[in-house]
Amino acid sequence: MDIILKGQKPILDLPYFGRQSRFFEFFDKCITPLMSKNGIYAETNSGSNSNIFMFAKKGYKVIANDISLYSNSIAKAVMSNDKPTDIMLDGSYLDKYKKSYLDRASLFAGLIDIYGYNPQIPDHFDNKLDKTIIKYREHLKSVSEQGIRAYKIYNEDLFTYLKKLQEEHINVDVMFMDFAWPWRDGTKTDEYDTTANVFSKIINSDSKSVQIWDKNNVIKNVIQAINEAKKVSKYVLLSNQSSNYPTPEILEVALLKHGIKYEERHTMLTDAEYEDNLGKETFFREYLYVIKGNI
């Protein structure tokens, strides 16, 4: 499939770097034929959770995972009834946003809305920030009230997550993987450093530091992730973008050299606008590789 579609606003609509909402209709067309009636749809890097929410709303069992506390807070806020067990208050103005996943996700969304992916969190209370947080809280609450629940939600490094699925004997129809790909020049995506590392420190001072992939480790990690994902999946769907390193050509050679043959390669082409933030191209292409798993 090679198509151009106009993107739509997703139902679950929070600011999240790398959110793929413009491709959701395309993903739906590629993924739904691979799903069995009561099948499980899973992701390794759920990010905004907007895609996974779409599949949950369609009636599939879904499994979310992401290392970032922001992503995990969104998933828990809208697709679970869980309460955090790691509440650490320190007397700062941020304490009032730490007590539920709804508050945490709204706080992080508000910080991004006002301050972008700036690793400096303001040390004073700000009315504008508070109002923005309330706006996101209302949105998340209304999505949560739709009663759509995930089958499972993890907050792990993706290799630990894939191992856990094996240990728990959980097999899925589709494992969708949209990694924190480095930029085309090979540098890591700093925005995920903010959402994974800086944001977790606000909530939990003991949080482990997450290493975001760069040119030196990305290909090795991608091959390893595909091989691990195949063990628990009927299909592994690898999502890559023209603005990333490795480029599709480099990635495809690496896949072939490692004996990974994809059954299909779907693509969707669109105007670059904000997606290609290297500002080098006027286009942006999404690549979706369908790889048969071992299940």
Ligand SMILES: C[S@@+](CC[C@H](N)C(=O)[O-])C[C@H]1O[C@@H](n2cnc3c(N)ncnc32)[C@H](O)[C@@H]1O
């Ligand atoms: C490109 S974004 C995913 C965006 C998602 N497809 C969406 O539409 O919102 C990549 C995600 O990978 C997460 N991530 C980075 N390193 C990770 C790791 N080692 N394990 C699991 N998730 C990781 C980041 O926190 C980020 O949310």
